[in-house]
Amino acid sequence: MLPSADPAGRVRALEELLGDPLDAANPVGHSAVLDADRQRELLPGGEELLSKAGLHHELVPTGLGGRLDRLDAPARLLRAVFRRDFSLGLGFGAASLVAAVAVWVHGSAAQRARIAELLLDGGRISVMFHDIAHGNDFSTSSVTAFPDGAGGLLLQGHKPVVTNAARAGALVVLARTGAGRAGGAHSAILVERARVPARTLRDLPRYRADGIRGCPVGGIEFAACPAPAEALLGTAGCGTEVMLRCLQITRPLIPAMALGCADTALRTVVELSGSGGADGVRSLDARYTRAAVAGAFLDLLLCDCLLLAAIRALHVAPGDSSMPAAAAKYLVPRVLQEAADDLAAILGPRVHREEGAYGTFRKHLRDLAGMPPGHAGAAASLASLLPQLPSLARRSWPVAEAAPDALFHADGPLPPWDPAALALAARHDPLAAALREAPARLGSRRTPLATLVRQLADELAMLGEECRRLPEGEPALLANPRGFALAERYTLLAAAGACLGVWQQGNQPADPVLLLGVLGRTAVRLGLPVPAEVADSAAAAMTEVLSRCARRRTLDLYDEPLAGGTTV
Template sequence: MSTTVGMVTTAAAGAYGRAADLDAYLGAPADPAGRMPLVLTLERDHDRVFPAEAVAALDAWGLPRHYVPEAFGGGLRDVFELLLLMRTVAARDLTVAVGHGKTVLGAISAWAAADDSAAHMARIVGAGEAVSWGLTEKDRGSDLAASQTGAVATGGGIRLDGHKWPIGNATRGRAITVLARTEDKPGPRALSLVLVDKTEVDPATLAYRARRPLHGIRGADISGIDFAGTIVSADRRVGAPGQGIEIVLKSLQVTRTLCAALSLGAGDQALAYLAAAGVDAAVIARGAADLLLAEAVAFAGARLFHVAPGEMALTSAFVKVLVPDLVDGVIRDGSPALGVSALLEDGPSAAWEKVARDAKVVSIFDGNSVVNLNVVINEL
């Protein structure tokens, strides 16, 4: 066995072990005494309430530490391990996985920049504080280069004016990594990233846009924030001036791959429900085959970060398109076998109805499927 293969095998074994530890800690979803019981999950979803109890349980286990790379004092060893941990959470509730896991997105640019911002971000995330990734703006869709939020140097600091919407953790997050325009010119080099720690700025310069009434992941904090003369210190820039789009594109290679964890968790829920419902074995077999294919794609993508990082621009786009689509197919094909109850929120298939709604959201995260197919076309 080569040294590289031996290292990968050892790392994988450790990753599976930590995921098993988290799984045991959370307990069975059917157990009302567990830390993420299905009965409470459905109640929170029905009431559109943020699942604070489950998030607190994940904090207590120490999941935020696994969001911080070892280089910055955390426990993140490899992307594969984080994918397994997030899948474990998503296999119980995608709302929790998104609500808690959005911090990974908010922090990823600091890890990619690997500058002074990473040390401050590590303290925030390590303390269990939520972080948001402020990329999109109203009326601009997926066109990040059209961002109009401004970040202007002023008196030794940086002044922000504009908004970000709709983004995860905008309201409940302590910090936001904001993509902002630092030069009045066309092109990607006119944009930079700024870390806004809400504990360091005048709260009167911040205003919030209400949570959106979502169809899936109903309890998640998908809202917005407005900046009106918000001043942050000059050392809160993430990366060099003009590197905003570059760092975001690098970061998306990680986050697109990790989104597969959400879909795999949804697939785990769906397959378990079909088996418990006793539907036709052929339906279960087809679902299991598709989920295994999705798993193979996701696992290969996660491991390639450590053996062929130069391929991740293309690979991450493939993963982001294929895995959610395969899992959506499992749910789409399973619904007819459950009959009309699969469509009823308060019926005997309430858990199925929820995961069917939740899973559809994943395909629009971190660049929707059309955006990622365009990435594939450009790479080819």
């Protein structure tokens, strides 16, 4: 069991337990992970090691016997696992956490107690919200539920892709219980294997995926599977609300964990290009290499700032957390995948090799591309932002309301997690507030950073003008290319606000040159001109990357020691 300390202390203890990933004899090192990935199997002994660490206790609230009291703790702990293997992190913990949240938020006391016992005993719970046959559109669910004549329901239908399907002791199922596509047509149901006849729930063959190859993914088929009234999560017909509320909590969590994959991908490319370059591999001295490495590092900091704010908002400002959560879910996977693609070009034809350090990079590149729930999930995140933009632009963005400082403290205390305080639509926008107030904090200085911050704040004001011309309360009219473009611009500005908030609280990137680089890349994505000095930030970023790699430190916001390195 990891020592009962602060999250940072538990992360360090877990990292040491996992050991040096470069050690060929390490059973959870890169070599062993690649061997398992080639066999499309979970890493042998990996889950046993995580169980020994008590990592499954991090998924269960403290009031139910676990250690989950702040949502950033499992995100940071599983990031350490994802630095080794996406499949292990997803299969052991992340998939169960995403499903269990529905029970922690909407389950009865009896349901919560049983699922807590399942997880604490080392079991799994899976979620059946998304349906890839319909582009992850839950409103066209292929699982239906009809009355059994005794006050309960009978489940019918199947889903071909469910993480941990055959291993799950319980399933959170979104089933159609009414007509139409609007709210009230679906219900969320907790199906527990031990409480249903075996013949009514059948495991389908394993699904063969190109990305995240080792994680056990299969299908589930229901054949008149009984679901008594007490199996409902919430009330009948509120399945859409259950799903949306849970997504608000889980949207930033898996991207926060998956940032560990990008960390390892970047570190691996530095190692390979630092050897001088061979057979088409660009050397570390090559202009493209230095630009791609520096850019990837700055992108990691950008993503981690947004994730930090999005996850802490669930505690600090739960009623206004829908915007940061959706922005993080859309932007982070996209930016991490772009950074990994840029790094792939450094390796040239060797990027296709499956062995050694090349194989490690290729695996993380593939896993990032397969991050669930894919493109449909990204579109859904933008769609959840769209209806909120007109009202926030009218009522929140022009108001001089400061963002809470506690939103941006990397290791600061958090108030208790209160799911009941969540709201599906935000009244205020803390990340926009952080960007709006940044020019005043910088004063009249005419530094490159101040100039760039004012440009970004002006861009937010222009976005506000466009959004105020949009109709309120008519989301269908917003779901068009123009509306999605506005939402995408918002995510970049929200990320800039998060970076400024983190910087102003004295966290990484504390170096204003690095902050200039992070914001400069954001401005370029927005099509804005940037000061010439932004180019100088690449050299500072490269120096920082090389220093951390040499000292075996993480390349994220936390700059933590890695196993096999020093603690300098």
